[in-house]
Amino acid sequence: MVYPPSTFSKLAYGILAFALSLSSLSCSTSRTGGASSASEPTITHVADGWANNSVNVVAFRKNSLVTFKGTQYTAWYGADRSVMLAKRKSGAATWEIQKTNFTGNAADAHNTISLMVDGNGFLHLSWDHHNNPLNYARSVSPGSLQMTEKMPMTGQREKVISYPEFYRLPSGNLMFFYRDGGSGQGNLVINSYDTGTQQWTQLHSNLINGEGKRNAYWQAYLDKNGTLHVSWVWRESPDVASNHDLAYARSLDGGKTWEKSTGEKYTLPITEATAEKALAIPQNSELINQTSMAADEQGNPFIATYWREAGSTIPQYHLVYHDGKTWQKLELDFRKTPFSLSGVGTKRIPIARPQIMVKNAGAKASVLMIFRDEERGSKASALIINKLSDPKWTILDLTPGSLGSWEPTYDTELWKEKQILNLFVQKVEQVDGEGRATIPPQPIQVIEWKPKF
Structure with missing residues (x-):
């Protein structure tokens, strides 16, 4: 069934879209060479969803939105914690919505919903994981929102799963990343899906080995x-303060073999001793887990995250990138407010983990970073660097009001194909240490914006 917005909703969201366009024209800047031009952002309403924590809008969802052959899919937890699915023609105002038979422990912000569409058009869904058995299903036919019953993938290492992530290879086959084990003692598992046989196989049971002492918090691109690029931070214990270092690996053959940025082949599994350090960062540096990744058009990797430099009390966003020869670091030092990361569980943090996108290559690379910061009113904000060889930046806000504890996720496939940014947006509140707020369901929205940089 298609659920069109009410007359009131159309008016309200029209006003909001207008406000968004105005907000994009006025920006505060730092080290800026002038504001970049961009199309006006637009916003569409999907439905209302669970908002008592950040489970629908944590930065490590892969994906919250995904486009395949002109159709865009999304998912979220509804007010009753049901897994909800929706699709639309790309850019359309109305969505076809399907309530599944699946539910999840939405009160735990780790338990995200991840989506991907394979090369034959089947939708793949994984949900509700934080050190528990696999939850996985796929659509009964290409383009359908009707899902199969829950099924296994390979039947191997599927009992203690966290952080499920799908990636679609150019062939249309899929990869599925997840952590096997707990915080401080987990390993990275990768499964591979063949669209021809519709079967999963385990490509690596332990690509990045925590050796029972630590685990890697990764993101891939x-x-x-x-x-395939993977970067990660190491964590020595469940305490977030024990995060340290940025490490890197890449695969040129669909995840089968792995190498360093130098081309040196890894002997698997990768351990702390053998991992390439993109940057050494000590523990107790307010380094957040789960980096954000992208690559320029020559395949040079870019990592965006935040931490506090030695001698400073203020965590700042940073870009760590490879220029084709060596790793480089750029501190985006616009923040003024200190904070500290320590303890276990999902934290209530005044800034979001960022998302990074890159156009062009080398010295001419352009960077877009999406983030949220309480200093800017907890809005969805965009930092733009027009040319990396002259790293001046412009910051502008894409929403007129606070999004609470929102973190950015976006449609990676649409960005790769058309350089159109579709952000999954919902105002939520995260109580520190896996707590739960008491607020009514909040609107799920998609912001569409084509930056010109």
């Missing part, structure tokens, strides 16, 4: 050339 599949570039246009089919190179």
